Amino acid sequence: MPAAQQTASRTNTTNDVVLSIQCAHRSFKTPEGGQVHALRGVDLDIFENEFVTLLGPSGCGKTTLLRCISGFERLDSGDIAIGGESMARRPAHKRPVNTVFQSYALFPHMTVLQNIGYGLEAAGVGRRERIARSEEALEMVGLGDMGQRRPEQLSGGQQQRVALARAIVNRPRLLLLDEPLSALDRNLRQQMQIELKRLQHELGIAFVFVTHDQEEALTMSDRIAIFNGGRIEQLASPREIYDHPASEFVARFIGESNLFSGKIADATLISSTGNPLPLCSKQLDLRNFDNGRQVTAVIRPEHLHLCAPEAPQAQLNARITEVIFLGTEYQLICTLNDQSLIKVRVTDVNTPLSVGQNIGLSYAPEQLHLIAGSTPLRGAA
């Protein structure tokens, strides 16, 4: 699946591949003597000027992959090539990548400018040019007058910017970002998301961004690689991933979703919820799903519409169990006939809603996205 999905969602095939990962495997020994497979055959191509996010729960392998790209970890097998050159035998300090660390890792005994100039100094850039370029980088992240300060005198957000300036000043082929925004508060994080995107446009460098925050991933990425258990479950644009999750895992991980498993019968899904759920016949044809096929259907809460209970257009009947006010909308948690719960978004906040009320739910069949199989971890679907 991953390979096919990759080609399908590739939007900028004309560009050159800057990073190519082939069949990357990496496992670690646990202290108890067991083995953890952090990477199990990861293939990934990243193009010039692309913002790719590696997204997944903790322990899914995304950070390991990042550390293998930067050279802090080795692959057991497979290859990583940057700009067409294999990195297998290159130590970290000879790779054309720079990293923004989760902890920022600013050198506490150096000033901000010395921190930023460190990479240039290592590259043998003369003092005058070094200072000029460091100041320019500091200007780019909006901290022009902070050059003489020590990292400890800066706020978390400012340290973050210095770490960014220190990484981009060396003009790497690839910038790696390891959950850099996780320590910032919500407002600052959103501000930095926009700024990172702007910087990436200005610099024209490919960014590989690791996070476990789906909102971050959806906001900034050109493509998202969803990691699970050391594999890429899906690699596609944010929109594609949201609308057409390739597996149950992806559907659950990105956004809110309601899942129904069952068998296909005459363009409907027979599931434990009682009523047969109408399916989109176009989708069935396209995906070659025949009658009797075991599938999981995904529907987002915002694609469910309220109607009167037992109304002719109601495809599901439910009882409201919980009403959560979210400011501009309500989230309902409703119980279906088989006692399973379903989430519904109601944008019209004037609708009278109360717990215990019986309601009908309808949807447009094309909004019901189908995933083959019903078990979440059956390979990569």
Add this chain to the structure above:
Amino acid sequence: MHSTFSTRLLSLYGVLFFLFIYLPIGLIFVYSFNSNPINMMVWQSFTFDWYRTIFGFSAEVTEATLYVESTDQLIGAVQNSLIVASVAASLSTLLGTAAALALYRFRVRLEGFYRALMMTPMMMPDIVLGIALLIFFVSIGIDLGVTTIMIGHCTFLISYVFIIVSARLAGMDPSLEEASADLGATPFTTFRRITLPRILPGVMGGLMLAFIISMDDLVITYFISGVDATTLPVFILSMIRRGVKPEINAIASMLLMFSIIVASLGIYLRARSEKRL
């Protein structure tokens, strides 16, 4: 009312507590300025005479109150002590730091075991270490002297340095070294520009501590010093054997001052580094 009483009681305890610790040391210091040659416990008048005699200046004191060999041998012992402490402290700082770095950097099997092995000499009874070293040196045929004292001191001073530097390394963000490599610095540059500056306060603290411990060591040195190479503590012990004379107070007071200065310097360096994180 009640609280004032218990507070006062607590203050009294505090005073007694510190008296208990510092009274004996304070007395030596006071006695070193007492001109009474016969009974140092009876205050006669203030004098620098005991200090003067140590440095070989004439003083109006009776010969009977002085140790015969005083000045020359004393200075020789001090010299030995300083040489031994300098060399042993430097060498063990080098070796202890290297060991701490090795166990920090590499994923070693049985790391805990090696760490315990590094710390054991510090906890070993001095007398055991002294005897063991003596027997070892004699059996492989090394003449006892300044060299054997240096080697002997290194065996346990390395432990102290190792612990202090290890603690410093444990507090260092491991991503600092990675960041340095990531920015293109060679491993040597990373060590010189990042690792060493980060651990330097620990290294200096270890050096100071090793130095005063070496200066002060009696038991182990006593076994392995041989005939000619006498360090200050061993020399003081041999003086005391022939009776406690007022001069000893002056020697002890100066040794105390010296230790306080070196130890304070070490503490100051560590405190400054912790403030800087």
